[in-house]
Amino acid sequence: MNSVPDFDDLPLVEGMPKGCAWGVFDRDGKKDQVGTLNFLTPDVVRNAALEVKDGVSISLNWPLNAMNKLNIPGRLAAQHKILYIPESMAALPFEQGKSWDDELSFNTQCSSQWDSLCHFQHQDSGLAYNGANPDKEALSIDSTSYNKMPTLDHWHSRGCIAGRGVLIDYASYAEEKGIEFHAFDGNRITVEDLEACAVHQNVEFQPGDILIVRTGATEVVDNMNPADxxxxxxxxxxxxxxxxxxxxxxxxxxxxxxxxxxNSFEAYPPLKPDGSIGGMKDLVLHMYCLNMFGMPIGELWDLKELARYCKEKKRYSFMITSTPLNQPGLIGSPPNALAIF
Known part of the structure; x- marks a missing residue:
């Protein structure tokens, strides 16, 4: 990791803004497809395992149907269909016995999720991370071995995510410090805020960490009142x-x-360079993280129990594992994430 240039020292990439890391992780003439997951070196993973002391694991996965009450037009709400096997498989030439199956249909952005490095393209060029040029045909691949797009199925070739997680519980920090704050007020959490919260929680960042920031958004949705x-x-x-x-x-x-x-990791609506209000296409961190750095973004993670346990134990670092679905060309996925203490 010491050989990776800092932001201001990244080599310029033609047609891209400053701070583009395309090519940084390429090796032996092969284009990288997993971005900053390369920071999860064997040493980083071994050190992360030292965080496991209590024998406690906490799910970070919100229910798939949690956002159905606030379904976003154009995104399929989670649908769960129950199948009684003697009925659903009646055409088979043998008796099924009393048994059950089920089927799920959902948009991968409908609840806790990882955004792949194809989710948000560089708006001017239309390119995704490391110069990939996604379209429906390229993303409709049926085998990861032929997949040239930086989608989530490539994570499985490197063992997905196992590393050290750090929680920045900004919602609790703001409450303790008397800072006016609400998950749906559009507050913009600055670098200064993040660093101050880290000091307050006695968090020391380490290279290869998975950063997790709590705003309280999922808890507001779970306990929605008229004001919210x-x-x-x-x-x-x-x-x-x-x-x-x-x-x-x-x-x-x-x-x-x-x-x-x-729901967006970064504050929404975004601000344009001139300070005016922008739209989805103007999301700054989506462009930098997903597109230029190759840094996956997770959204709508369920952090309530994690925050409670961190506060109780007065420690905000832990081991984290995450395994997205293994589907060729997958653009988003439930994280299937666990924090382990």
Whole structure:
């Protein structure tokens, strides 16, 4: 990791803004497809295992149907179909016995998720991480061995995620410090805020960490009241401040990945360079993290129990494992994430 340039020292990539890490992880003439997961070296994983002291594991996965009450148009809500096998497999020439199957249909952005490095393209060029050029045909591949797109199935070739997680519980920090804060007020959490919260929690970042930031968003949705519903209608989401300074900090810390319980990880709506309000295409950290760094973004993670346990034990680092679904060309996936203490 010491050989990886800092943000301001990254070699310029033609047609791309400063801070583009394309090619940094390429080896032996082969284009990299997993980005900052390369920071999860054997030494990093071994050290992460030292975090396991209590024998306690905590799920970070929100129910698949948790957002059905706030379904976003154009994204299929989670649907669960129960199948009684003697009926569903009646055509088979043998008796099934009393037994059950089920089927799931859902958009991979509908609950806790990882965004792959194809999820958000560089808007001017249309390219994804490391110069990949995704389209429906390229993403509809049926075998990872032929897949040239940096999608989530490639994680399985390197054992997915096992590393050290660090929780920045900004929701609790703001409450303790008397900072006006709500998960649906569009608060912009700055680098200064993140560093101050880390000091407050006695967190020391290490290269290869998986950063997790709590805003309380999923808890607001779980316990929705009329006032919260009114805030949600304004479509303002609290998250990391989407700007170059935050991007520089994320890269220079050598995070292997970053996640949050918010719907967008970064504050929404984003700000354009001139300070005016932007739209989805203007998301700054999505462009830097997913597209230019190759840093996966997790959203809508369930952090309530994790925050409670961290506060109780007064330690905010732990081992984390995450295994997305293994489907060729997968753009998003439930994280299937565990924090292990």
């Amino acid at each position: 519903l009114g805030k949600m209608a304004a479509a303002k989401l609290t998250g990391l401040h989407g700007c170059e300074e935050t991007a520089r900090w994320l890269w220079n810390k050598r995070f292997a990945a970053a996640a949050s319980d918010s």
